[in-house]
Amino acid sequence: MLICDEYLTPTSLADAFAAMTMHRGRYRVVAGCTDTLPWAREGRAGDVEIPVLIDVSKIPELNERHVGDTRVRLGAATAIQRFLDDAALGRAMPSMPRCAVWFADDQIRAQATLGGNVANASPAADATPCLEAHDAVVELASASGKRSMPLREFITGPGKTQLADGELITGFECDAFPGYGGSFEKVGHRRSLVISVVCLAVMVKLDRDGRTIDDTRLAIAGIRPVPRRLREIEDLLRGKPLTGELLEEAADMPLDLVQSRSRQEYRRDVVRGFLVRGLIAAAKRAGASPDALTRELEAAYG
Amino acid sequence: MVDIQLNATINGRNVSRAAKPHLRLLDFLRDDLNLTGNKEGCGAGECGTCSVFVDGVLMKSCLMPVAKAQGAQVDTIESLAKSGEMSVLQKAFHKAGASQCGYCIPGMVMAATAALRANPFADREEIKERLGGNICRCTGYQKIFDAVELARDVQNGRVPATALLETDTADGDVIGKNVRRIDAPSKVSGRLKYAGDMIMPGMLHVQVLRSPHPHARIVSIDTTAALAMEGVESVITSADVPGQDGFGVFVHDQPIMARDKVRYVGEAIAAVAAEDALTAKRAVAAIKIVYEPLPPVFDPDEAMQPGAAIVHDYAPDNITKHIPIRVGDVEAGFAQSDLVIEESYSTQAIEHAYLEPEAGLAYVDHDDVVTVVSPSQNITHHRHMLARIIAKPISKVRFIMSPVGGGFGGKEDMIYQGMLALLAMKTMRPVRLVYTREESIISTAKRHPSRTTLRMGVMKDGRIRALAMRMVCDGGAYGLSTEGVMRKAAILAAGPYAIPNVRIDTYGIYTNNTPSGAFRSFGALQTQFATESQLDIIAERLGMDPFELRRINAMRDGATTHTKQKIGSVSLMRALEATEQASGWEAGAPTVRGPTRGDLNHDDVRPSVTLGTRFTDSANQEAAE
Ligand SMILES: Cc1cc2nc3c(=O)[nH]c(=O)nc-3n(C[C@H](O)[C@H](O)[C@H](O)COP(=O)(O)OP(=O)(O)OC[C@H]3O[C@@H](n4cnc5c(N)ncnc54)[C@H](O)[C@@H]3O)c2cc1C
Numbered sequence: 062m063l064i065c066d067e068y069l070t071p072t073s074l075a076d077a078f079a080a081m082t083m084h085r086g087r088y089r090v091v092a093g094c095t096d097t098l099p100w101a102r103e104g105r106a107g108d109v110e111i112p113v114l115i116d117v118s119k120i121p122e123l124n125e126r127h128v129g130d131t132r133v134r135l136g137a138a139t140a141i142q143r144f145l146d147d148a149a150l151g152r153a154m155p156s157m158p159r160c161a162v163w164f165a166d167d168q169i170r171a172q173a174t175l176g177g178n179v180a181n182a183s184p185a186a187d188a189t190p191c192l193e194a195h196d197a198v199v200e201l202a203s204a205s206g207k208r209s210m211p212l213r214e215f216i217t218g219p220g221k222t223q224l225a226d227g228e229l230i231t232g233f234e235c236d237a238f239p240g241y242g243g244s245f246e247k248v249g250h251r252r253s254l255v256i257s258v259v260c261l262a263v264m265v266k267l268d269r270d271g272r273t274i275d276d277t278r279l280a281i282a283g284i285r286p287v288p289r290r291l292r293e294i295e296d297l298l299r300g301k302p303l304t305g306e307l308l309e310e311a312a313d314m315p316l317d318l319v320q321s322r323s324r325q326e327y328r329r330d331v332v333r334g335f336l337v338r339g340l341i342a343a344a345k346r347a348g349a350s351p352d353a354l355t356r357e358l359e360a361a362y363g
Numbered sequence: 364m365v366d367i368q369l370n371a372t373i374n375g376r377n378v379s380r381a382a383k384p385h386l387r388l389l390d391f392l393r394d395d396l397n398l399t400g401n402k403e404g405c406g407a408g409e410c411g412t413c414s415v416f417v418d419g420v421l422m423k424s425c426l427m428p429v430a431k432a433q434g435a436q437v438d439t440i441e442s443l444a445k446s447g448e449m450s451v452l453q454k455a456f457h458k459a460g461a462s463q464c465g466y467c468i469p470g471m472v473m474a475a476t477a478a479l480r481a482n483p484f485a486d487r488e489e490i491k492e493r494l495g496g497n498i499c500r501c502t503g504y505q506k507i508f509d510a511v512e513l514a515r516d517v518q519n520g521r522v523p524a525t526a527l528l529e530t531d532t533a534d535g536d537v538i539g540k541n542v543r544r545i546d547a548p549s550k551v552s553g554r555l556k557y558a559g560d561m562i563m564p565g566m567l568h569v570q571v572l573r574s575p576h577p578h579a580r581i582v583s584i585d586t587t588a589a590l591a592m593e594g595v596e597s598v599i600t601s602a603d604v605p606g607q608d609g610f611g612v613f614v615h616d617q618p619i620m621a622r623d624k625v626r627y628v629g630e631a632i633a634a635v636a637a638e639d640a641l642t643a644k645r646a647v648a649a650i651k652i653v654y655e656p657l658p659p660v661f662d663p664d665e666a667m668q669p670g671a672a673i674v675h676d677y678a679p680d681n682i683t684k685h686i687p688i689r690v691g692d693v694e695a696g697f698a699q700s701d702l703v704i705e706e707s708y709s710t711q712a713i714e715h716a717y718l719e720p721e722a723g724l725a726y727v728d729h730d731d732v733v734t735v736v737s738p739s740q741n742i743t744h745h746r747h748m749l750a751r752i753i754a755k756p757i758s759k760v761r762f763i764m765s766p767v768g769g770g771f772g773g774k775e776d777m778i779y780q781g782m783l784a785l786l787a788m789k790t791m792r793p794v795r796l797v798y799t800r801e802e803s804i805i806s807t808a809k810r811h812p813s814r815t816t817l818r819m820g821v822m823k824d825g826r827i828r829a830l831a832m833r834m835v836c837d838g839g840a841y842g843l844s845t846e847g848v849m850r851k852a853a854i855l856a857a858g859p860y861a862i863p864n865v866r867i868d869t870y871g872i873y874t875n876n877t878p879s880g881a882f883r884s885f886g887a888l889q890t891q892f893a894t895e896s897q898l899d900i901i902a903e904r905l906g907m908d909p910f911e912l913r914r915i916n917a918m919r920d921g922a923t924t925h926t927k928q929k930i931g932s933v934s935l936m937r938a939l940e941a942t943e944q945a946s947g948w949e950a951g952a953p954t955v956r957g958p959t960r961g962d963l964n965h966d967d968v969r970p971s972v973t974l975g976t977r978f979t980d981s982a983n984q985e986a987a988e
Pocket residue numbers: 089090091092093094095096097098099117123137138163164165166169172173174175176177178179180181185186187188224228229230231254255256257407408409
């Protein structure tokens with residue numbers, strides 16, 4: 062049970078920082094609360110008494126959304142559901158709608174925020190490999206100023222980030238990839254409401270004939286302390302003709318990705334299958350020529 | 364505490380009220396406004412019983428601090444059936460029989476309403492996906508999906524509204540017919556009150572102190588600080604039990620709160636009744652207990668060894684119950700057999716996970732009758748046990764069965780009703796206890812984990828000559844239903860097969876694990892899993908069709924079972940035929956043709972679910988492609 066004496070809902074950044082300064086050492090920031098409330102239960106943190114909860118989800122700056130042709134900027138309080146109901150955003154970040162549909166459920170997504178997902182820094186946080194594939198930059202602010210840093214520097218380990226005392230994540234800025242096909246592969250113990258054992262974000266851009274890979278982005282999570290961009294695979298694929306052999310070659314690169322302590326063999330098998338399946342799905346959505354990928358290949362990884 | 368002055372529109376009415384800052388929207392709706400149609404099945408976002416609309420968007424109200432509803436329009440299940448007229452979806456749930464225990468149903472109806480609002484033409488796959496945040500433990504979902512499809516078609520004019528009302532029954536002619544449940548309207552509308560929804564004037568709230576140790580002597584319990592707290596009315600321990608303490612379905616080996624020692628993690632030790640649940644919780648935290656840890660035993664096979672820790676003094680061998688069955692001469696049977704196969708099998712503990720966590724209300728009425736209202740699956744037995752425990756004549760003890768929000772055997776044990784009765788007697792006020800999901804999982808019975816060795820001897824033509832089985836089950840810290848479960852497991856172990864020589868031993872063993880108890884099938888699952896798996900292995904070894912192998916050995920009309928029961932008619936042959944047809948089984952040994960078998964992939968085989976159906980056939984297509 063989460064117990065507080067006061068619940069504040071500031072409606073500007075200035076008010077939020079004022080409250081954070083006033084209650085220094087006695088508050089906790091919340092946004093959607095979908096991580097915080099289940100955390101304060103028996104078996105995890107148990108009953109937690111926090112004097113002041115500061116809810117940042119109503120701050121206008123944290124709810125901004127700018128979708129341009131080359132760059133996207135998203136406020137930290139952007140709900141995950143927006144990737145499903147904002148078509149322009151879905152086109153600019155093509156693996157995110159696929160990620161969103163696997164993220165919790167329709168109801169929790171309406172509340173869960175991007176900022177909360179990143180701040181929580183769970184190795185299984187589903188939005189993080191997508192953001193990593195977009196080279197996302199985290200924007201931070203505090204009463205004394207602003208700073209920003211790449212996501213891959215911000216998340217330093219399971220549950221660990223560079224967020225300083227008195228600081229908020231205000232938003233994320235990243236590359237837009239319109240015209241890319243996107244996919245998101247995820248497996249857990251069941252289909253809905255599940256924590257990832259492995260999750261993979263893939264984006265592919267093809268040439269006009271749908272036969273050559275112009276560009277691709279991949280990042281994986283769930284199997285290591287922090288998400289990892291798969292640049293080796295991107296480099297192998299870029300500029301090559303799209304064939305089943307090439308995708309299997311990519312999946313077989315000896316990258317030793319699995320660092321989890323449990324079920325390593327299983328996770329290794331899943332990663333290999335996900336790489337091929339994710340690339341096939343993204344390539345198809347990018348307009349792959351029907352004869353580039355064989356039916357046998359699709360059946361084997363379907 | 365700084366209260367929140369909440370202004371919101373709730374079910375169409377303006378509400379302006381002070382609310383405690385730590386409340387979740389669910390608490391505010393249920394406790395402050397008494398809108399109990401939406402339930403708390405888990406409190407952690409997993410089950411969807413708490414789903415409500417906030418500004419038209421479906422949300423899990425257990426994950427939402429009440430402050431987030433400031434200025435919002437909130438609609439609960441109570442908003443759907445205005446003035447008693449059910450919505451199309453509610454009528455469709457009624458028609459399709461899509462409610463059993465009903466505990467998930469208010470949330471399901473809300474989720475279905477949201478799904479059809481999001482896409483009025485959603486197909487069955489998309490409906491499944493959109494209802495993915497809601498769990499039902501009873502229906503197996505098919506009737507729920509049928510109901511949503513029916514409502515969709517009525518709303519879209521594809522079928523007439525009269526389809527919601529049709530029944531296939533003529534007056535009085537109901538057997539073998541599809542009948543609408545008479546209790547469904549109360550469930551689809553959220554009006555049915557489960558124990559945790561009930562309130563009485565002056566009611567106190569109960570919280571329980573539970574053991575962190577699997578096995579420990581209780582050296583001392585100090586309740587002074589808890590009792591001194593403002594708002595605390597009573598604190599009880601086993602010392603307060605006036606009569607002969609002890610309950611259980613077969614042996615009365617479990618005190619209503621731990622007496623002298625604790626035997627599993629989660630065992631109740633003390634209970635507090637206070638003006639509100641938070642005060643009761645704080646009082647529980649203020650109770651001081653000194654434990655002296657004892658060596659625990661967790662493995663039933665180890666518990667059977669000499670020198671193992673003893674869980675109950677009355678059973679120094681830790682055996683709760685041993686059921687032996689002997690028919691013919693098994694060794695001779697094995698000697699005659701062409702093939703003898705021995706395998707071992709194990710099954711794990713399983714939680715019932717009924718969607719309604721345990722809850723109960725107790726009071727002493729004007730005639731001094733101690734009354735307990737709870738979703739008990741066994742009220743008459745509970746009444747007799749409680750009378751002895753609280754030293755009252757049976758006429759002064761009453762049990763009222765509240766609607767059971769799923770039981771599956773898990774609500775047969777009198778786990779908490781004794782504490783409630785005692786607190787009602789102590790305080791002379793109504794008292795209510797509502798378990799959290801975590802409490803329900805940690806402290807109540809599970810399905811017996813089992814280890815089985817099974818030896819079977821067969822002839823080349825498939826006739827089984829002998830069967831020897833030994834099953835050891837982890838019964839956990841208390842007896843509960845273990846004796847009955849071991850008996851049924853043994854009786855059904857050799858299956859409906861005519862086997863001349865049989866030796867069966869089932870053992871229920873005390874350990875320091877969570878107690879095991881009744882669970883659908885009551886022991887049959889554990890032994891039948893072994894026997895039926897073994898028959899498939901034998902079919903493979905003999906190169907024989909597994910249906911054929913079962914037919915050869917099937918008991919026929921007039922057979923005598925292994926426990927000497929004469930049975931007039933045996934339906935096994937018909938069951939086999941029906942299964943064979945429904946599965947599209949291809950005749951032959953299980954191994955023939957491998958992955959190319961025709962029965963692996965045909966129209967009646969349900970494919971696995973994948974998410975993302977909405978991308979192909981809904982308004983969100985654009986966002987995805
Ligand atoms: C049933 C269920 C299913 C779930 N399924 C998934 C899933 O499939 N995939 C997945 O990745 N996650 C899942 N989650 C986890 C959770 O929903 C997400 O991590 C979500 O994005 C958290 O966001 P929030 O706003 O709700 O977090 P909150 O609980 O509000 O906050 C989480 C943490 O982030 C901090 N924080 C939030 N916003 C800021 C900010 N702007 N600046 C600084 N710190 C901030 C808070 O202080 C807190 O420590 C699930 C949760 C539940 C209950």
